Amino acid sequence: MPPIEPHRCALITTGGTIVSRIDPATGLAMPVLSGDELLSTLRGHGDPGEVEVHDFCRVASPHIGPREWVGLSALAQSIAAREDVAGIVVTHGTSTLEDTAWFLDLVLRTEKPVVVTGAQRNASAPDFDGPRNLLTALKICRAPAARGLGVLVALNEHVNAAREATKTHTVDVETFQSGEWGYLGSVVNDRVTFHRAPARRLHIPLTASALPPVEIVSMYPGASGALITAAADAGARGIVVQAVASGHVNEAMAGAIGAVLARGVAVAVSTRIPRGGTRAGYGFPGSSQRLAEAGAVLAGDLSPWKARIVLMLALQRGPVPAPELARLFDQ
Known part of the structure; x- marks a missing residue:
């Protein structure tokens, strides 16, 4: 009898627009939601399945840098090693999302899906795109076809390779593109479809606790x-x-x-x-x-x-x- 595949996904939150709300006192968005509060925004949008939450940090993504990358990669690697976890979703501000995704792609050693997602509109907006993007990422996380593809970037129901993904628009929800290479795949309803695999993969082990300037x-x-x-x-x-x-x-x-x-x-x-x-x-x-x-x-x-x-x-x-x-x- 074949082993039963795990369905539990780990959600690591780092802050960004996807966990932001408008502060009534200033009229400005700030990252304030916990991972559990973010999951609660999915009510009425779909079933997230079994998800465990790890609140790594809660900052705007311009404040995430090499020190945070080292800690985040250690957490993700330890979770990926567990047999009861299907994959990992990392929520992140879109400003530097592609940097963090690329770092994780370079240093992590796992065949399990690691999906980085975020939002372009905050949780106070009537058209908040966080729930759709999070549900999409969780579907990819559990998709057998997503194994072995490295770290993926998924927003607006499109899937990009971490190497190729780049933010192309400051406010458009279709901001992440893969340039001349094109998307790896897409998510429509509950179906995750991949059209190609990343042809270029690079792994550089993380051997130091601090990276050189x-x-x-x-x-x-x-x-x-x-x-x-x-x-x-x-x-x-x-x-x-x-x-x-x-x-x-x-x-x-x-x-x-x-x-x-x-x-x-x-x-x-x-x-x-x-x-x-x-x-x-x-x-x-x-x-x-x-x-x-x-x-x-x-x-x-x-x-x-x-x-x-x-x-x-x-x-x-x-x-x-x-x-x-x-x-x-x-x-």
């Missing part, structure tokens, strides 16, 4: 490179450059990048362009090719903020040779 510095017309130098002076172990086009900077930025590379600071080059990623192809000073020749690595299709997370994890144990870093970004 990595800063993001933007290239723009007339950039002096002073912020590259300042980041290194402030103790950054790595710098992600948000370059233009397919990974280019001006000569001043290129000079500053070369100088910090000589000081042992790792540099990854991403782009401000949402699609296409970085690639070599030009030979002018400051081009992606010249930066790579100087010892920087190209981040490929990763956004600057996702490239930063890879670089932080890669540098946990100290400096890493550029060819080894390049292999990580190529995976």
